[in-house]
Amino acid sequence: MYQTALNGIKKTLGFTPEKKSYSLTDPISIDIFGGNPTASGMPVTANSALHNAAVLHAIRLIAETIGSLPCKLYREEADSKEPAKDNSSYRLVHDRANEWTSAGQIRVDLTTDALMHGAGFAELIRFGDGRPFELHRLTPGTVRRCFEDNGEPYYLIQLSNGQTRRLSFRDVLYVSAFSGVSPIKLGKEAIGVAMILERHASQFFGSGTRPSGVISNDDKALNGDAGAKTISNILKSFRNWRQSANGDPLILDGGWKFDQPAMTSTDAQFLENRIEQINEIARIFGVPPSMLYQLDRATWGNAEQMAASFLQLCLRPWLDKWQDAYATALLTEDERDTHYFEFVVDDLQRADAAGRAEIFSKLVAMRAMTPNEVRAAMNLPAMDGGDELANPYTTTTPPNGSNDNARPAKESA
16 A cells, blocks of 8 residues: 555656566676675675775776777788778777777777676677678676587577577677686675775774774763763864864863874774785786885886786786687688787887887897888888898998998089
């Protein structure tokens, strides 16, 4: 009866009762039922973990960096490689995944899904002749990955009307986290401890766990209404004194004393524990602590090395997964023999541009690489005469004795 009356009031005010049902595999179900309990007692979910600053920045750092890196489709041409701009897949990975989503944004979305829920999915829409046309992100929890008897994967998509649609592995872009499980779920204990420490810090600075000061009096005669009135007056005067900025001393008469608790060694260890949890979260996501702004051991020298390790040890596995996912869904079997996807990571290596230039220079000078091979490593097109293994820093005199490299003599007036 109460529910009927409540629905009538909602209808009168313009609200229509909305009934929603969620699958048990839907990520929102974990939030509703408080999934992923931890030994610390703090339930850790994909959404609640984002409220921790270190987790939030680690996910943003990985996903947005992958989204910002250009990805291109290349075609092998003799000893060189050329961008395959005439292939429809080039537009999907370099320009736009669909009319309303850029290629970089869908990489951000799917990488975030993989980090938070274990895997990211996008459905591939094709032209009538089978060529790739668009990529549409699929919501986590609506996709189930299954396998045939021979190990071939296929996907079951849960539709809003309750029906299920089956898709081939060639029609789904699949990007997974390590072992197909979210780092948040695997590292829930460390994240739970970090969340508890953060909550305790909020209560601490909000005076929820420790008072800002203690006002006391040893006079046992102060009791009853008279004592309560005196304490109320002292508290009012104390608040006025704290709000004043004239530097007057605090004066308490009648035997009253004011003590301000000092930070103990346990409180100092609490700060150390908070820093250590940042290191733990950095280990969970494979991100150098300095890139989560934990700079205790960072210097000008090792910060550059940590940035390089971020590319090699953290981003490189993700980029390989993306390149493999693109090749599986967007290329035919014949195209895989001559085409491949590659991310342009020059921007991340630009901080070590001097070191790269030096090593390339030495490799060319020792005739280990040709100039065109160096240009290919820098994602530049080949140039005429760049396939010769020659040392550009030495000059040779032709047999006729002439020197083509010599500058002509300056003509006299």
